[in-house]
Amino acid sequence: MKSPILLTASKYLLPILLLFSFFLLLRGHYYPGGGFVGGLVASIAFVLHSFAFGTEATMKILKRKPLSLIPTGLAISALSVTIPILFGLPPMTGLWLEEPIPFIGHDRIIPLL
Amino acid sequence: MEFFLVILIGLFYGAGVYLILRRSMVKLLLGIMFLGTGANILIFLLGGIVKGKPPVIDETAKMFQDIYADPIPQSLILTAIVISFALTAFAIVLLKRFYALANTDDLDDLNTPEEEDI
Amino acid sequence: MIDNNILGPVFIHLFTGILQLIAWRKTVTQRFISGIGSFLGVLIAIRLFTKVNSDGILTLNAANWDAPFGIVFVADLLSSTLVLITSIAAFAVSLFSSTGISRQRMLYGYFPIFHFLVMGLNGAFLTGDIFNLYVWFEVIIISSFVLMTLGGRKTQLEGAVKYMALNILASTFFLTGVGILYGITGSLNMADLSEKIKMVNNQFLVGITSAFFLLGFGIKSAVFPLYYWLPSSYHTPPSAVAATFGGLLTKVGIYAMLRVFSLIFIPDDFTKQLLMVLAVLTIFTGSMGALIKLNIRRLFSYLIVCHIGFMIGGIGMFTKVALIGTLFYLFHDILVKTNMFLIAGLIRQMRGTMDLKSLGGLYAQYPKISLLIVLVLFSLVGIPPLSGFWPKVFLIKDAYAHGEYAYIFALILGSFVTLFVIARMWSEAFWKNVPEGNELEDKFEPMPLARKILLVLPIGILALVTIYIGLNANFVITLADNIADQLIDTKPYIEAVLKQKQN
Numbered sequence: 001m002k003s004p005i006l007l008t009a010s011k012y013l014l015p016i017l018l019l020f021s022f023f024l025l026l027r028g029h030y031y032p033g034g035g036f037v038g039g040l041v042a043s044i045a046f047v048l049h050s051f052a053f054g055t056e057a058t059m060k061i062l063k064r065k066p067l068s069l070i071p072t073g074l075a076i077s078a079l080s081v082t083i084p085i086l087f088g089l090p091p092m093t094g095l096w097l098e099e100p101i102p103f104i105g106h107d108r109i110i111p112l113l
Numbered sequence: 114m115e116f117f118l119v120i121l122i123g124l125f126y127g128a129g130v131y132l133i134l135r136r137s138m139v140k141l142l143l144g145i146m147f148l149g150t151g152a153n154i155l156i157f158l159l160g161g162i163v164k165g166k167p168p169v170i171d172e173t174a175k176m177f178q179d180i181y182a183d184p185i186p187q188s189l190i191l192t193a194i195v196i197s198f199a200l201t202a203f204a205i206v207l208l209k210r211f212y213a214l215a216n217t218d219d220l221d222d223l224n225t226p227e228e229e230d231i
Numbered sequence: 232m233i234d235n236n237i238l239g240p241v242f243i244h245l246f247t248g249i250l251q252l253i254a255w256r257k258t259v260t261q262r263f264i265s266g267i268g269s270f271l272g273v274l275i276a277i278r279l280f281t282k283v284n285s286d287g288i289l290t291l292n293a294a295n296w297d298a299p300f301g302i303v304f305v306a307d308l309l310s311s312t313l314v315l316i317t318s319i320a321a322f323a324v325s326l327f328s329s330t331g332i333s334r335q336r337m338l339y340g341y342f343p344i345f346h347f348l349v350m351g352l353n354g355a356f357l358t359g360d361i362f363n364l365y366v367w368f369e370v371i372i373i374s375s376f377v378l379m380t381l382g383g384r385k386t387q388l389e390g391a392v393k394y395m396a397l398n399i400l401a402s403t404f405f406l407t408g409v410g411i412l413y414g415i416t417g418s419l420n421m422a423d424l425s426e427k428i429k430m431v432n433n434q435f436l437v438g439i440t441s442a443f444f445l446l447g448f449g450i451k452s453a454v455f456p457l458y459y460w461l462p463s464s465y466h467t468p469p470s471a472v473a474a475t476f477g478g479l480l481t482k483v484g485i486y487a488m489l490r491v492f493s494l495i496f497i498p499d500d501f502t503k504q505l506l507m508v509l510a511v512l513t514i515f516t517g518s519m520g521a522l523i524k525l526n527i528r529r530l531f532s533y534l535i536v537c538h539i540g541f542m543i544g545g546i547g548m549f550t551k552v553a554l555i556g557t558l559f560y561l562f563h564d565i566l567v568k569t570n571m572f573l574i575a576g577l578i579r580q581m582r583g584t585m586d587l588k589s590l591g592g593l594y595a596q597y598p599k600i601s602l603l604i605v606l607v608l609f610s611l612v613g614i615p616p617l618s619g620f621w622p623k624v625f626l627i628k629d630a631y632a633h634g635e636y637a638y639i640f641a642l643i644l645g646s647f648v649t650l651f652v653i654a655r656m657w658s659e660a661f662w663k664n665v666p667e668g669n670e671l672e673d674k675f676e677p678m679p680l681a682r683k684i685l686l687v688l689p690i691g692i693l694a695l696v697t698i699y700i701g702l703n704a705n706f707v708i709t710l711a712d713n714i715a716d717q718l719i720d721t722k723p724y725i726e727a728v729l730k731q732k733q734n
Contacts, residue, residue: 071252078245085235133400141396148403155407159414186413189362193406196369200399203376207395210380211388223389 002052010052014061017045118158125151136220138208142201149197153190160186232727234282234289237306239275240314240353243268244321248346258337262329265342269322272349276311276318283311288717288727290359298359298728299420305359307724308714309558313356313486316562319696320478320569321349323689328471330682331576336381336469344381348374348475355483359728361409361495362419364487368405368451372398375480378472379464390464397460401450408443412495415440422728425494425721441496445505448491452484454543455512458536462520465535466528470576473528477535478569485542485561493718498549506547507638513540514641518648527575527585527660530652531568534611537645538564544638545626552632554715556625559707563618563700567611570693574604577686578660583672590660597675600687601661603694608657610697612650618701621708 025038050058059065125147132144163182170177212218247268254260283289283306291304306314325345332341351370358364375398379391413419415436416427431437446457453461461481465473492498498506517537524530542564545557577600579585581593594601606617613619623646630638675683700707717724 067252067255071249071255074252075249078242078249082242133396138392145396145399145403148400149406152403152406152410156410156413159410185419186410189410189413192362192366196366196373199373200369200376203373204395204399207376207380207388207391210383211385211392214383214385214388220392223392 006052010048014045014049017041017048021045114162114164115158118154118162122151122155122158125154138211138218138220141220142204142208145204146197146201149193153193153197156186156189156193160189232286232289233291234286234306235291237279237289237291237304237357240272240279240318241350241357243272243275244346244350244353247272248343248350251343251346252340255340256338258334261337261342265325265346266322266329268346269318269325269349272318273315273322276315279306280311280315283308288723290727299418299423302363303359303420303422303728304357305422305724305728306357307717307727308710309486309489309717310356312562312710312714313482313565314353316565317349317352317356317479320565320693321345321352321475323573323693324471324474324478324569326685326692327474327573327576327689328469330678330685331471331573331580332469333382339381341378341381344374344377345472345475348378352479352483356486359421360419361412361421361424361491364490365402365405365409368402368483368487371480371483372402375476378475379468381472382469384467387467390467393460394464397450397457401447403447404443404450405447408440408447411436411440411443420728421490421494422721422725425725428495437496438499438501441492441502444491444496445488445502448484448488449509450484452481452488452543453513453536453539455509455516455540458513458517458539461536462524462529462532465532466526470528470572470579474569474572474576477531477572478565481535481539482561482565485539485546488543488546489557489718492546492549494721494724498547503547503549506543507635510540510544510547511637511641513537513543514645515540518645521648521652525587527578527587527590527656528572530587530656531571531575534571534649534652535568537648538568541623541626541642541645544630544635544642547638548629548633548635549719550629550633551712551715551719552625552629554718555708555711556622556629558622558711558714559618559625560622562707562711563610563622563697566693566697566700567607567619570607570690570697571611573690573693574607577604577675577690580686581673581675583674587656587659589666591663592661592665594661595664603687603691604661605657606698607690607694608653610694610701612653613646616701616704618697618704618707620701621704 021038021040021042023038024041025035046058046062049061129144129147129151132140132147135141135144160183163180166179166181168177168181168184215222247264250264250268251261254264279289288305288307290298290306292298293302293304295301325342328341328345348371351367351374355364355367355371358367376391376395379394380388409419412424415431415433416424418424418427428437450457450460465477468476492502496502514537517533517535517540520533521530521537524533538560541560542557545553545560575585578590578593581597582590584590610617610619613623615621623642627639627642630636630642675686678686
């Protein structure tokens with residue numbers, strides 16, 4: 001079912017949602033918000049787009065395969081966990097840990113504070 | 114509030130157990146999801162319910178001035194929800210694949226005899 | 232003592248997994264990364280083990296939050312020994328799977344998931360926080376679901392549905408238990424819980440909570456009324472996967488039971504009696520199942536159940552001698568059960584089947600490999616001086632001292648059934664001639680030498696470690712003695728975790 005409302009709306013919602021997710025990320029998690037929610041909103045933007053236009057069109061916008069995004073996201077989060085060890089601190093110091101679970105939330109970003 | 118939550122938890126657990134004991138795989142999945150939701154609400158309830166006092170410190174203050182909602186149950190529930198989301202997604206795909214292969218939704222048909230092993 | 236490096240065994244497998252995700256679809260690269268990563272894992276685990284052995288309990292406060300507020304990781308003797316043995320088993324499985332797993336499965340990401348699974352195991356052993364334990368359990372079961380379904384044959388998916396349903400159910404029970412525990416004590420740190428649980432007025436509620444944990448861990452470790460998922464699912468995935476599952480996953484349940492029942496819920500008489508009954512019934516049903524099965528892997532699945540009963544009985548008695556026996560048996564069981572499934576995989580490569588009726592002539596064709604395998608089989612049966620013998624001595628001795636005659640009977644019955652089953656397997660698969668009219672599908676003979684070595688070497692490594700444990704039993708008994716001390720007297724553990732509060 002192609003609904004013109006959804007088609008038109010998702011076209012404009014995609015950039016707005018991405019911008020909003022970036023805003024949430026930068027707001028940090030001392031306030032409501034943070035990397036986890038930001039990542040969720042960003043992924044919802046693409047999910048909405050794929051509902052409206054089909055998966056292939058979304059893959060074209062994404063340019064990269066989700067499979068190549070999983071290791072990138074995981075590597076960033078793993079590095080942010082282990083980097084404090086180099087400074088002699090316990091792992092995860094000064095950052096917010098969310099258990100990395102493969103295959104979901106492929107673009108979850110866990111920022112260093 | 115607590116009283117209604119207790120009843121809700123009981124309903125979730127009861128419905129979950131009932132659905133798990135059914136023969137249909139979709140109902141099994143639904144039952145597992147109900148049980149998970151029931152467990153989440155149980156944690157929420159046992160952590161103590163404080164209305165309208167988020168555990169966020171005012172900008173003007175350095176520490177909590179008032180009683181506040183315990184954030185730990187919330188973070189536990191958040192983690193549990195994310196995990197159960199992943200599990201449910203996986204389970205749905207698994208059941209869908211199995212349905213495509215075996216063309217049955219009945220748990221009693223899960224008994225391929227031993228001779229068909231490799 | 233604080234040591235920021237105790238999470239090394241977790242991180243090494245995490246990074247190995249990530250590197251392999253980057254090398255997606257490059258199966259040769261993945262094999263190399265996997266081998267190197269697991270070897271490094273063994274080295275790190277050895278380092279951790281020696282350090283814990285010399286310096287005592289090491290802790291790590293994640294994110295520098297003081298215990299009991301943050302998540303604490305604790306490496307005491309029990310965890311570090313289990314991490315070491317898990318790493319060795321994972322190394323062997325990783326070598327074996329580089330030839331034992333089909334290319335198709337590797338393309339779907341077998342190796343990264345395998346390493347995430349091992350990461351989860353190591354994390355579960357090292358954590359000192361009950362909710363974190365739950366999270367690691369979930370990491371383990373999500374990875375194991377994927378491993379179990381990779382390849383997607385019908386029997387495999389069938390096993391996976393049962394496995395999935397029961398394991399999610401177990402996690403839900405566990406989560407409920409954690410929730411109630413937090414509700415009545417307001418803490419999640421296991422050391423802190425161990426002190427706070429004594430101050431709870433309503434000890435009846437504590438008993439109920441412990442039942443939730445017993446149920447959750449009981450499903451995971453396949454105890455009597457809850458084990459039915461195991462024999463109906465473990466024979467379906469490829470042998471390397473079944474080796475990881477059979478060797479390691481049920482043992483995490485035993486570890487969690489040991490940890491929770493020694494630290495938080497000190498077993499009272501009722502729990503002890505319940506555990507003893509469960510143990511006897513588990514051994515009994517497991518051995519009866521093993522008697523009638525003719526498929527090698529189904530048979531091993533029932534043997535897993537049977538031998539889980541031995542350990543549950545040891546936990547049920549909860550005396551020092553019994554715990555020594557349980558711990559020794561746990562170490563022995565991880566190595567031997569992993570090895571047994573690897574052997575099943577090797578036999579499948581050699582004959583194309585695992586049905587005892589159509590197997591035969593293995594000794595005539597491969598005498599050297601058969602002699603290697605027989606060592607492992609003897610060790611499983613518990614022929615002195617191999618490793619399966621010593622723990623049973625401790626268990627029987629202590630059961631006799633406490634008048635647990637039913638358990639002694641079950642223990643001896645279980646051992647005899649194991650002996651009988653293994654002897655039958657030996658005569659059917661190795662001594663008997665190949666049955667007439669069976670065309671052999673020997674994939675092993677034409678393989679290049681390097682692949683042959685990769686299949687046999689892991690079995691050799693594990694057999695060597697088993698023999699080492701058996702011949703060097705003195706060292707292991709001393710180690711198990713120390714661990715049992717730590718389990719019974721938990722003060723050092725609690726102090727190690729909570730002492731940072733003062734400074």
